[in-house]
Amino acid sequence: MKKILIDMDIGDDIDDAIALYAAMRQGFEIVGVTTVFRNTIDRARQTKKMLTEYKHGYETVPVFAGHGTPIGRTPVQYPHIPHYTADMEDNIYCPDGTEPDDAVDFIIDACHKYGKELIVIAIGPFTNIAHVIQKDPSALNSVYKTVIMGGAYFKQYADWNVICDVTAADIMFRNLNNLECIGADVTHLMVGEEDLYDNLLNYKGSERGHIYLSELCNLWKLDRPECKLLLHDPLVVYYVADTALCEMRPASVAVITEGYAVGMTLNVDAYGKKEYFPSEYMNFDAEHKVLVAATADRENFNRRIFKDFDI
Numbered sequence: 001m002k003k004i005l006i007d008m009d010i011g012d013d014i015d016d017a018i019a020l021y022a023a024m025r026q027g028f029e030i031v032g033v034t035t036v037f038r039n040t041i042d043r044a045r046q047t048k049k050m051l052t053e054y055k056h057g058y059e060t061v062p063v064f065a066g067h068g069t070p071i072g073r074t075p076v077q078y079p080h081i082p083h084y085t086a087d088m089e090d091n092i093y094c095p096d097g098t099e100p101d102d103a104v105d106f107i108i109d110a111c112h113k114y115g116k117e118l119i120v121i122a123i124g125p126f127t128n129i130a131h132v133i134q135k136d137p138s139a140l141n142s143v144y145k146t147v148i149m150g151g152a153y154f155k156q157y158a159d160w161n162v163i164c165d166v167t168a169a170d171i172m173f174r175n176l177n178n179l180e181c182i183g184a185d186v187t188h189l190m191v192g193e194e195d196l197y198d199n200l201l202n203y204k205g206s207e208r209g210h211i212y213l214s215e216l217c218n219l220w221k222l223d224r225p226e227c228k229l230l231l232h233d234p235l236v237v238y239y240v241a242d243t244a245l246c247e248m249r250p251a252s253v254a255v256i257t258e259g260y261a262v263g264m265t266l267n268v269d270a271y272g273k274k275e276y277f278p279s280e281y282m283n284f285d286a287e288h289k290v291l292v293a294a295t296a297d298r299e300n301f302n303r304r305i306f307k308d309f310d311i
């Protein structure tokens, strides 16, 4: 079984929590979790609680609160996350580190310790990832691969994980040689089936990790009553478990860092007009390729997630 390290923004939308639960159900060896974006300490405490409730050895997985502030911005005080509950303050949910640079060092150390045995899964804005690259450019390039949820490559728009820290995304795309990207234009097709939605909101079983996930789903529903259940981040976890889930294509991707298209991840290969993107304007290396998801097998995805949720 593959070793994974997860960097995520659990605590706003519900799909990070579902992805973490799926990773545990899949039996992945999770070497650590780091949190990113705004109130990362709350996110780390929520993660600790999920790992602790599920148990099966996951209660000892190290969790570090990473960078909440996008690269180059001034830190501000962020309010509690929407999934916050007072019991998260309990000492047993204390993260293993709350200094953002400790999270960065943790990722760097894990990359060097596990090398090609490790897959890094980044399913939040890419601030921690960019800090890792800036501190040690060799770290992430020494692992098997980094798989992200973020960007959009066949329908062009600015995706959340990129727009939240465009500078960080730009650093990541320029520097990683083993980057695989599941874009929002593919993940948004993973609409949760009615049976899954019902299971998540009304779970009646006795598995404690599932009970807590159901509580989180109800908090999410209260916070965002209009939102559809979109399984962006779980698709990344299941893709790591089974690469047949997504059709991946090589692409040169330029992150647009300013102007009206800021945050777009331009797939120059899909556009097919490289001469329109002179390097002095785009300032990117057209020979540098990443893999981007063109399609996903929703039937296979549903089969896997239904199994993990005992549906």
Ligand SMILES: [Ca+2]
Pocket (backbone or CB within 6 Å): 008, 009, 010, 015, 016, 123, 124, 233
């Ligand atoms: Ca996320």
